[in-house]
Amino acid sequence: MRRTPPATRTLFPPPSRAAEALAAPPEPAAPADSVDPVDPTDPVEQERETALARLFERHYTSMLRLAALLGADDPENIVAESYYEIYRKWRKLRDADRAESYLRSVVCNLTRMRIRHLQIVRKHAEPPPVEWAVSAESTALLHDDQRALINALRQLPPRQREALVLRHWMGLKEGEIATAMGISSGSVKTHTARGIAALTQVLENRR
Structure with a gap:
């Protein structure tokens, strides 16, 4: 999906699943958090x-x-x-x-x-x-990262991978990571420690 400059549009286009949902016949009662009719003068x-x-x-x-x-x-x-x-x-x-x-x-x-x-x-x-495949844009974003490290990261359990990415790639603090993952700060520490240990083991096995 190509990025569209914010100045040229008023809505961030929903992906295919969201688009299909919007195109479907309306439900008898709309959910409480559905999008209200847009009034550009509001x-x-x-x-x-x-x-x-x-x-x-x-x-x-x-x-x-x-x-x-x-x-x-x-x-x-x-x-x-x-x-x-x-x-x-x-x-x-x-x-x-x-x-x-x-x-x-x-x-x-x-x-x-x-x-x-x-x-x-x-x-x-x-x-x-x-086989694992990502778009050309994503490949470009990851081009500067070490391939071995990225491949090892993908082998980790999801929670460990999330903790490491949010901490070491996104630079978030412990509390911010806990909020993003929906877990406690103690669990963040646990997943981070286990992730580092597992990542180290994976990289060592590649040698």
């Missing part, structure tokens, strides 16, 4: 559009890198869906710091769900599992 709506455009400019690349490092096979789709989720929940957030933190959490959750789904699909599929 000051609150204008504030949301401005804040989301700024959030997109500042964090799109880092969120794309995060999704790719966490193991998403379609990081652009994950990030697009995450921004769409932010758009839907903006009236509840209304704060740039909370929005950034929530965005990271959504990227982590969606990536985790995506990986779990692919594991189930591939487990029951007759053909052998498809």
